[in-house]
Structures are given as structure tokens and as C-alpha cells.
Amino acid sequence: MARACCGSGARDWFAALTGSLMALLIAGTFAAVADSASEEAIAIEEAWARPMPTGRELGAGYVTLRNAGDIADRLVAASTPRAERTELHETTVIDDVMRMRPLDGGIEIEPGGSIEMAPGGLHIMFLGVAEPFSAGERIELRLEFEQAGERTVVLEVRARPNGDSHHGNTHGDADHGHAHGEEGDHAH
Amino acid sequence: MSLRKLRIFLWVSVAFVAGLSLALVISDDVRERILHTGGGEGVAAIGGPFELVDHRGETVTHEDFLGQPAVYFFGFTHCPDICPTTLFEITSWIQELGEEVDDLRFAFVTVDPERDGPEVVAQYLQAFDERIVGLTGTPEQVSAMAENWRVYVRKVPLEDGDGGDYTVDHTASVYLMDSDGRFFGTIAFGEADDNALAKLRRLAQEG
Known part of the structure; x- marks a missing residue:
């Protein structure tokens, strides 16, 4: 009898423990699924960077970002162990004048949309690079998104981009407020 | 006296301006040097000495x-x-x-x-x-x-x-x-x- 009594007490404890563990497991699984869902929403492709001329401590890298999710996301920061500072920039060529400006607010990727960084458009600028990138190297780059969190990609270092359509970028004709028609004495 | 000087100065100025205008009209060389027009060859005046x-x-x-x-x-x-x-x-x-x-x-x-x-x-x-x-x-x-x-x-x-x-x-x-x-x-x-x-x-x- 005493056995039955004690045995049932142990069973209760065991059941409670198992139940909690299972609940934890289930919750954890859901959390993991939710996490990976928002992570998977952003695909990172075509990651490459330019070799840097000797003695240059700066350069540019390019990635293509696709947002398969239902909500807009925003690339807010980038970093690499190879550079002291990493900034998001946009180059524009308007009326044959090249201008480069930092994008302090990051780069938005609309749901279902994509951002294609390319020479003459959006790029990631590396500053304070002690060892200039050289062709064939692979550079680790961490990207920080508002929704998808932190992601790591590898940039291939090469002199020219793959393929032919390497100029400009398609960011849904976004509104980065280009200063059109500014004064300037320049050739066409 | 001072009025006479002024008159001479003005006539010299007029002569100078007239001469310069004439040079611009008749000489391609002067025109090119002063106005950078490239001698009227239909080529944009981009380039030049450096x-x-x-x-x-x-x-x-x-x-x-x-x-x-x-x-x-x-x-x-x-x-x-x-x-x-x-x-x-x-x-x-x-x-x-x-x-x-x-x-x-x-x-x-x-x-x-x-x-x-x-x-x-x-x-x-x-x-x-x-x-x-x-x-x-x-x-x-x-x-x-x-x-x-x-x-x-x-x-x-x-x-x-x-x-x-x-x-x-x-x-x-x-x-x-x-x-x-x-x-x-x-x-x-x-x-x-x-x-x-x-x-x-x-x-x-x-x-």
C-alpha cells in the first residue's frame, strides 16, 4: 500500500516534469520555426567585392537581397572583421555627374521586392581596411536586418561583376531623393 | 586741363574697344583665344592646355x-x-x-x-x-x-x-x-x- 501511495506520488512528479519539458520543447520548436521563417524571408545572392588597389584602405562590396516575406524589411547595418568601419552608400550618376552619399536610414526591401546592389548604385563601403582585399579572397560580411536579424554571407573578391547587366540597381524606383537638375558645369 | 585729359582717355578707350571688336570679327585666332570657340569647326570646346x-x-x-x-x-x-x-x-x-x-x-x-x-x-x-x-x-x-x-x-x-x-x-x-x-x-x-x-x-x- 505504502508502495502504491509513494509510487503514485512519484508518477505525479514524473508526469508534471514530462509535461513541462514537452511544453518547453513545443514552445522552443515554435520559436525556432518562427525565427527561421523571418530569416528565410530574406535571401542573399550575388555577394561580391572589388579587389582594392595596394595602399587603399577602402573599397566596395555588393549583394542582392530578396524579400520573400509578407512584411518590409530593412538592411540597417553591415560589418566585417576586415574593416574598421562599414557604411551603406548610394552612388548616383545624374547628368554625367557621379555623386556618393551615405544612406543613414538603411535600405528598405519591400515584401516580394529585391535590392540589387551594383557599381553606380547601392553599395556597402568598407573603410579602414588594414589588408586590402585581393582577387580570389573570400570576405565574411555580417548584415543586420530590422526583421530578419543578423545574417552572414561571404563576399567573393573579383575585378568585375558576373554577367553583363552590372550597372545600376533596381530598388523599385525607390525614393532616395536624388537631387535632380542641380547646377553644374560639365560635359555630356 | 583735366577735362581734356578725360576726353583723351575716353577716346583711347573707344579706340581700344573698337580695335578689339574688329579683331574678334576678323581673326579666328583671336576669337579662339579670347572666346574659346574652337575656331568654328563644329567641335565642342572641351579640352585644351594643361x-x-x-x-x-x-x-x-x-x-x-x-x-x-x-x-x-x-x-x-x-x-x-x-x-x-x-x-x-x-x-x-x-x-x-x-x-x-x-x-x-x-x-x-x-x-x-x-x-x-x-x-x-x-x-x-x-x-x-x-x-x-x-x-x-x-x-x-x-x-x-x-x-x-x-x-x-x-x-x-x-x-x-x-x-x-x-x-x-x-x-x-x-x-x-x-x-x-x-x-x-x-x-x-x-x-x-x-x-x-x-x-x-x-x-x-x-x-
Whole structure:
């Protein structure tokens, strides 16, 4: 009898423990699924960077970002162990004048949309690079998104981009407020 | 007495202005020198004399570039995107065209002479085709050339840059000049390779 009594007490404890563990497991699984869902929403492709001329401590890298999710996301920061500072920039060529400006607010990727960084458009600028990138190297780059969190990609270092359509970028004709028609004495 | 002096002065002024106007009307040479109209040959007045320092630290002028068509690109070494892009493109065009462009000369002119001295430019150009000559100079020399060549140059501070960091807005096109140093055409940034190669071939043959 005493056995039955004690045995049932142990069973209760065991059941409670198992139940909690299972609940934890289930919750954890859901959390993991939710996490990976928002992570998977952003695909990172075509990651490459330019070799840097000797003695240059700066350069540019390019990635293509696709947002398969239902909500807009925003690339807010980038970093690499190879550079002291990493900034998001946009180059524009308007009326044959090249201008480069930092994008302090990051780069938005609309749901279902994509951002294609390319020479003459959006790029990631590396500053304070002690060892200039050289062709064939692979550079680790961490990207920080508002929704998808932190992601790591590898940039291939090469002199020219793959393929032919390497100029400009398609960011849904976004509104980065280009200063059109500014004064300037320049050739066409 | 003083009235007489004034009258003489005024008549001399009138004569001077009249003479100058006459010279402008009848002499192409004077017109070209004063108005930079290029002698009415229908060629835009882009280009002209310059005196700069090359990447070896030697003085060079426009005369050193006469006799062969030349390809000029204006940029700066702290430019991460457009400048290396264009210089890598020029490098690949040179490789692609091989002997066809043996007679062409290639120059990279910095629009940021304060940071780009001859050594910096020399080191920078090691990444690209060895035929590209680097040109720099005093800020006055460079801006004089930019003005004559209608090259837009504007220094712009980068707000969050530490220690007075800046970028330089500048004309993005590649300039093609004929063997007499006259403007031949441009290759725009992002122009298709086939177009660029065709223009360089034409420059080599006709320029």
C-alpha cells in the first residue's frame, strides 16, 4: 500500500516534469520555426567585392537581397572583421555627374521586392581596411536586418561583376531623393 | 586741363574697344583665344592646355599627349565604387582590343590632388593596366584643367566621417581626345562594352 501511495506520488512528479519539458520543447520548436521563417524571408545572392588597389584602405562590396516575406524589411547595418568601419552608400550618376552619399536610414526591401546592389548604385563601403582585399579572397560580411536579424554571407573578391547587366540597381524606383537638375558645369 | 585729359582717355578707350571688336570679327585666332570657340569647326570646346605632374612626379603638359589619340578618366583614389569600376573596365577594354589600341594613350586624372599625390596615384594604378598614366598636380593646376575640359568637380564633406572626411562629386564619363588634342567623344558610365569598344576602335582609326 505504502508502495502504491509513494509510487503514485512519484508518477505525479514524473508526469508534471514530462509535461513541462514537452511544453518547453513545443514552445522552443515554435520559436525556432518562427525565427527561421523571418530569416528565410530574406535571401542573399550575388555577394561580391572589388579587389582594392595596394595602399587603399577602402573599397566596395555588393549583394542582392530578396524579400520573400509578407512584411518590409530593412538592411540597417553591415560589418566585417576586415574593416574598421562599414557604411551603406548610394552612388548616383545624374547628368554625367557621379555623386556618393551615405544612406543613414538603411535600405528598405519591400515584401516580394529585391535590392540589387551594383557599381553606380547601392553599395556597402568598407573603410579602414588594414589588408586590402585581393582577387580570389573570400570576405565574411555580417548584415543586420530590422526583421530578419543578423545574417552572414561571404563576399567573393573579383575585378568585375558576373554577367553583363552590372550597372545600376533596381530598388523599385525607390525614393532616395536624388537631387535632380542641380547646377553644374560639365560635359555630356 | 583735366577735362581734356578725360576726353583723351575716353577716346583711347573707344579706340581700344573698337580695335578689339574688329579683331574678334576678323581673326579666328583671336576669337579662339579670347572666346574659346574652337575656331568654328563644329567641335565642342572641351579640352585644351594643361600642366600637371604624372605618377612618376614629372611635369607633363597637353603637348606630351599630342600626336596620339588619348583616353582620359577623371576620378580619385578614395572613391570606392565608380572609379575602380571604370578603371577595371578600361583595363578590360585594353586587354580586349590588344594591338588595335597600341596607338592610344590612357590617363587617369585625379580630381582630389590634396590627397592624391604622385606616389598615392602610382600605387593606386598598380591594380590596373600598366598603360594607364596617372596625372595629378597642385589644386590650381587640376582645377584649371577641369575648367577647360568642362569636368564637374565638387568636394562634399561626409557628415559622419571623422576628421574632415570628404567625397568628390565629379564627371563620370571617359573622355576621348584625338591626336590633335581635340574633343572626339565620351564613353558614359555604364555604357555597354560593345559600344565602348567600337568607340575606342574608331578613336584609334580616325582620331
